[in-house]
Amino acid sequence: MTTLTVTFTLNGKPVSLAVDPSARLLDTLRYQLGLTGTKEGCGEGECGACTVYLDGLPVNSCLIPTYQVRGQRVETIESLESLGQDALEPFERCGATQCGACTPGVVMTAWWIREHPELLGTHSIRELMAGNLCRCTGYDGIVDSVAEALRETASGRRET
Amino acid sequence: MKRREALAKLTGRERYVDDLPLQDFLWGMTVRSPPPPRGRVTAIRFGKDIDWSQFVVVDHRDIPGPNVVALIEQDQPVLAAGYVRHVHEPVLLLAHPSREAVRRAVRSVEVVVAPEPPALDFRITPTPERIQYGTDNVLKHLQIVKGDVERALAQAPVVVSGTYETGAQEHVYLEPQGMIAYLEGDVLVVKGSMQCPYYVLKALQHALAREEALVRVIQTPTGGGFGGKEEFPSHIALHAALLALKGGRPVKLIYDRGEDMAATTKRHPALVRHRTGLTRDGRLLAQDIEVVIDGGAYVTLSPVVLSRAIIHAAGPYACDHVRITGRAMFTNAVPFGAFRGFGAPQSQFAGERHMDVIARTLGMDAVELRRINLLRDGQTTATGQVIRDGTDRLAVLEQALALSRYREKEREHAAFNATHATLRRGSGLATFYHGAGFTGGGEVALKSRLRVAGRPDGRVEVLSANIEMGQGTLTVFTELAATRLGLAPEDVTIAEADTARVPNSGPTVASRTTMIVGGLVERAADDLRRRVGLDDSARGAAVTQAIERWHREHLGEGEPLFGEATYEKPPGIAWDDTTYRGDAYGAFAWAAYVAEVEVDLRTCATRVIDFIAVQEVGKVLNPTLAKGQVQGGVVQGIGWALMEECKWRDGAMANNQLTNYLIPTSDDVPAVRVAFLENPYPHGAGGAKGLGELPIDGPAPAILNAVARATGADPRAIPLTPERLMELMDNAEFGMRNAE
Numbered sequence: 001m002t003t004l005t006v007t008f009t010l011n012g013k014p015v016s017l018a019v020d021p022s023a024r025l026l027d028t029l030r031y032q033l034g035l036t037g038t039k040e041g042c043g044e045g046e047c048g049a050c051t052v053y054l055d056g057l058p059v060n061s062c063l064i065p066t067y068q069v070r071g072q073r074v075e076t077i078e079s080l081e082s083l084g085q086d087a088l089e090p091f092e093r094c095g096a097t098q099c100g101a102c103t104p105g106v107v108m109t110a111w112w113i114r115e116h117p118e119l120l121g122t123h124s125i126r127e128l129m130a131g132n133l134c135r136c137t138g139y140d141g142i143v144d145s146v147a148e149a150l151r152e153t154a155s156g157r158r159e160t
Numbered sequence: 161m162k163r164r165e166a167l168a169k170l171t172g173r174e175r176y177v178d179d180l181p182l183q184d185f186l187w188g189m190t191v192r193s194p195p196p197p198r199g200r201v202t203a204i205r206f207g208k209d210i211d212w213s214q215f216v217v218v219d220h221r222d223i224p225g226p227n228v229v230a231l232i233e234q235d236q237p238v239l240a241a242g243y244v245r246h247v248h249e250p251v252l253l254l255a256h257p258s259r260e261a262v263r264r265a266v267r268s269v270e271v272v273v274a275p276e277p278p279a280l281d282f283r284i285t286p287t288p289e290r291i292q293y294g295t296d297n298v299l300k301h302l303q304i305v306k307g308d309v310e311r312a313l314a315q316a317p318v319v320v321s322g323t324y325e326t327g328a329q330e331h332v333y334l335e336p337q338g339m340i341a342y343l344e345g346d347v348l349v350v351k352g353s354m355q356c357p358y359y360v361l362k363a364l365q366h367a368l369a370r371e372e373a374l375v376r377v378i379q380t381p382t383g384g385g386f387g388g389k390e391e392f393p394s395h396i397a398l399h400a401a402l403l404a405l406k407g408g409r410p411v412k413l414i415y416d417r418g419e420d421m422a423a424t425t426k427r428h429p430a431l432v433r434h435r436t437g438l439t440r441d442g443r444l445l446a447q448d449i450e451v452v453i454d455g456g457a458y459v460t461l462s463p464v465v466l467s468r469a470i471i472h473a474a475g476p477y478a479c480d481h482v483r484i485t486g487r488a489m490f491t492n493a494v495p496f497g498a499f500r501g502f503g504a505p506q507s508q509f510a511g512e513r514h515m516d517v518i519a520r521t522l523g524m525d526a527v528e529l530r531r532i533n534l535l536r537d538g539q540t541t542a543t544g545q546v547i548r549d550g551t552d553r554l555a556v557l558e559q560a561l562a563l564s565r566y567r568e569k570e571r572e573h574a575a576f577n578a579t580h581a582t583l584r585r586g587s588g589l590a591t592f593y594h595g596a597g598f599t600g601g602g603e604v605a606l607k608s609r610l611r612v613a614g615r616p617d618g619r620v621e622v623l624s625a626n627i628e629m630g631q632g633t634l635t636v637f638t639e640l641a642a643t644r645l646g647l648a649p650e651d652v653t654i655a656e657a658d659t660a661r662v663p664n665s666g667p668t669v670a671s672r673t674t675m676i677v678g679g680l681v682e683r684a685a686d687d688l689r690r691r692v693g694l695d696d697s698a699r700g701a702a703v704t705q706a707i708e709r710w711h712r713e714h715l716g717e718g719e720p721l722f723g724e725a726t727y728e729k730p731p732g733i734a735w736d737d738t739t740y741r742g743d744a745y746g747a748f749a750w751a752a753y754v755a756e757v758e759v760d761l762r763t764c765a766t767r768v769i770d771f772i773a774v775q776e777v778g779k780v781l782n783p784t785l786a787k788g789q790v791q792g793g794v795v796q797g798i799g800w801a802l803m804e805e806c807k808w809r810d811g812a813m814a815n816n817q818l819t820n821y822l823i824p825t826s827d828d829v830p831a832v833r834v835a836f837l838e839n840p841y842p843h844g845a846g847g848a849k850g851l852g853e854l855p856i857d858g859p860a861p862a863i864l865n866a867v868a869r870a871t872g873a874d875p876r877a878i879p880l881t882p883e884r885l886m887e888l889m890d891n892a893e894f895g896m897r898n899a900e
Contacts, residue, residue, distance in 0.1 A: 039335070081172075107171075134334070
C-alpha cells in the first residue's frame with residue numbers, strides 16, 4: 001500500500017510518520033500516535049468532539065487528511081494537560097462535563113475563546129460554542145464555565 | 161462534592177472503549193440487510209474482488225446456543241437466519257486486522273431479500289398479508305380501568321376530544337456504541353459502552369451457551385446512554401464475541417455514527433387519543449385515553465415502555481373515572497427501545513397538550529384548569545395509587561409561574577404581538593410527574609444486591625453493577641457511602657462494573673440508581689459497620705480503625721470483608737400486575753415547566769427564549785449534578801419538540817447522520833432556569849427520589865402550548881418543525897395575513 005511521509009509539529013514536538021494518503025488526522029492521532037483524548041462523535045464535522053488546533057485555529061480533525069497538516073502545528077487536548085488542575089476548576093465547578101465524550105472538544109474550543117476574549121465583542125459564548133454538540137448538559141454548564149474562566153482570566157486571579 | 165471523574169474527562173484522559181490499548185486484534189463489522197424490510201434472504205453474494213481467506217466470517221450457523229438475544233421475549237435473532245423483518249438486520253459479521261479492509265469487505269457483500277408485504281404504519285390496522293405477530297400485530301395490550309368511564313362520559317356536561325402524535329427520537333449519545341471481546345484462558349471477556357452489564361452477561365450466556373463463570377462483562381466509561389445503551393449493547397457484545405471466538409483473537413467492534421443511527425433503537429413513535437368529560441367549570445369527570453406505540457420488528461422492551469406510557473397518560477390529576485388502553489404494534493421498522501422517559505414523555509405530551517386544548521374549548525385559563533385538577537394528598541392516580549407524600553403540588557406550579565413571571569409575560573406578549581410585524585411570543589405550561597424505579601413489582605423481581613467492602617487500608621469500596629454514563633453515579637455513590645460512614649470522599653472508591661467482581665444491583669435505568677441503588681449503598685455501609693463490630697452511630701476514624709483492625713485479626717485467611725444489602729420493598733406498597741391496580745411506583749417526582757417561545761411568522765421557525773423548570777424530587781443530593789440532569793433533559797426535550805425528526809424509508813432512518821438529523825446546539829437554546837422544591841422521600845437514599853427522566857416529560861407540551869398561545873395555531877404533533885407549523889398556519893389561514 002502506498003504511504004506518504006508527513007512531518008508536522010504535534011503538541012510542540014516535531015513528528016514524522018508514514019500515513020495512508022486517505023488517513024484522517026483524527027485516526028492518525030488516535031490509532032497511530034495513541035493520543036486518544038481526541039474523540040470521534042460523528043465523523044462528518046458536525047459534532048466537534050474531535051476538535052484540535054491547526055496552526056492555532058480550532059478544526060474538526062475528522063475532516064482533515066493527515067497529509068494536509070505537513071509543516072503545520074497541531075495541538076490536541078493532551079497539550080492542555082500541562083495547564084494543571086486550577087485552570088480547569090471552573091469547568092469542574094460549573095458542571096461542564098457529564099458523560100465526557102464531547103468534553104475534550106468542548107475544552108479545546110472553550111480554551112480558544114479564553115485565549116481570544118476579543119471575540120466576545122461580536123459573538124456570544126453560545127454562538128462561539130455552537131460547533132460543539134453536547135447531549136448531556138443542555139449547555140448551561142459549559143457556557144457558565146467559559147464565562148467563569150474568562151472572568152477569572154480577566155481578573156488575573158488564575159494566571160496560567 | 162465535585163464530579164469524581166471530571167478532571168479525567170476534561171483533560172481527555174478518561175478511556176472509553178475505543179480508547180483502550182489492545183494488541184494484535186481484529187476490527188469487526190456487521191453486514192446488514194438492505195431493503196426490502198421484510199422477506200426471505202435468497203442469496204448472500206461475496207464480492208470477487210476480496211480475498212475472503214483473510215477474513216473471519218460469522219453467520220447464524222456459528223452461534224453455539226439459541227440464535228436469540230435474550231430479553232423479555234426470545235424473538236430477536238443474534239444474526240438473521242434466512243429471513244429478515246426490518247432493514248439493517250444483522251446478517252453476517254466480518255473481522256480483519258485492517259479497519260479499511262473490513263469496511264471494503266462489508267461493502268462488497270450483497271444480501272438479496274425476496275420482498276413480502278411489510279407493515280410500516282403502526283397507526284393503521286394491518287391487512288391480513290401484513291400480519292406477522294399473533295393475529296393482529298399487537299405486541300402487547302394493556303388496560304387501566306378506574307370507575308365507569310362510559311357512564312361518566314355520557315353524563316358529562318362537556319366532552320373534549322383530541323388526537324396527538326409524537327415522532328421517533330434518536331439518542332445521539334456522543335460516544336457511539338462499541339465493544340471489545342477476547343478470551344482470557346477459557347473466560348470470554350467483553351468490555352464496552354453499556355448501561356446494564358448483567359443484561360449483557362445474560363445475553364452472552366444464553367446465545368453462546370456458556371456458563372456464568374466463563375463469561376465476564378466489564379463496563380467501560382460510557383459516553384452517554386439515555387436508554388440507548390440499555391438493551392442494545394447485548395447485540396454488539398454478542399457480535400464481537402462470536403468474531404473473537406471464531407477468529408481466536410481480540411475483536412473490536414465500534415459503530416460509526418451512521419451505523420449507530422441507522423441500526424440501533426430509538427424512542428417509540430406514539431399516537432394518543434383523548435376523550436375527556438368535564439364540568440363546565442373545568443373539573444375532570446372522565447378520561448378515556450388510547451395510547452398506541454410503534455414497537456418495530458421485535459419486542460425489545462416495548463411492553464414495559466407501553467406500561468409506563470399508560471400509567472403516566474392521565475397526568476398528575478384527580479379523576480374518578482379513567483380508562484387507558486394501550487397497544488404496542490409490531491411493524492417492519494428497525495426496533496424501537498428504551499429512551500429516557502420510557503413512554504411517559506409520549507403520553508404526557510398528549511395529556512398536557514390536551515389540557516390546553518380543553519382550556520381553549522372551555523374558554524378557561526390553562527393554569528386554573530390545572531390548579532383545580534392537580535392531585536391533592538389523599539386522592540388517587542389512574543391505577544388507584546393513593547398519593548400521600550405530603551408534596552405541595554400547587555406550590556410547584558405556583559413557583560414555576562412566579563419564576564417565569566407568567567402573568568406579567570401574558571400582558572407583555574399581548575402588547576408585543578399586537579405591534580410586531582413578524583414575530584409572535586407566548587408562554588406555555590406543563591404540569592407532570594414521573595414514577596421512579598421499576599414499575600409495580602419490578603424492583604421486587606430484580607432482587608438487587610450491592611456490597612460495600614472494607615479494605616486493608618481502612619478505605620471502603622462500593623461494589624455495584626450500576627454504571628456512570630454522565631449522570632453522576634460515581635459521585636453520588638461516593639457521597640452516600642462517605643456520608644453514611646462519616647468518611648472523607650477520598651476514602652471511598654467505586655469498583656469498576658465488572659460482573660466477575662460486582663453483584664447484580666440491577667440495570668442503570670428508570671431513574672432508579674440514586675433513589676433505589678443508593679439506598680443499598682447506605683444499607684450495605686451499615687452492614688459493613690456491623691460486621692466490624694460497630695453500631696450505626698460509629699463514624700469516621702472509628703470505622704476506618706475497625707476495618708483495619710478486622711484485617712489484622714483476619715490476616716492471611718483470605719476472607720474478604722464486606723457489608724451487603726438486598727432490595728427491600730418499602731412498607732405499604734402493593735401492586736397487582738394482572739389488574740393493573742395499586743401502587744405503580746414507590747414515589748413520583750412532580751414538576752411544572754414553563755416555556756416562552758418566539759415564532760417568526762415569515763419562516764415559522766420557533767425559538768425557545770426562556771425556560772423555567774421547577775420540580776420536587778425529594779432531597780437534592782448534589783445540586784450541580786441535579787441541575788445538570790434537568791438542563792440536559794430539557795434541552796433533549798426541546799430537540800424532540802422542535803427539530804429532531806427521523807425521516808423514514810422502508811422502516812429505516814434515511815437521515816442517519818448529524819448533518820440532517822439536527823439536535824440542539826448551544827445557540828439554539830436559552831439558559832434553562834432550574835428550581836427544586838425538596839420534600840425528602842423517606843425510602844430513597846438520603847431522602848432522594850428519581851430525577852433523570854422527569855425533565856424530558858415536560859418541555860414538548862410546554863413548548864407546543866406556548867406556540868399555540870403565541871400564534872393561535874393548534875399544533876398536535878411533534879416535532880413541530882417550521883415546515884409542519886407553516887402547513888398548520890397556512891391551513892388555518894394564519895401567517896402574515898393574520899398578523900395584520
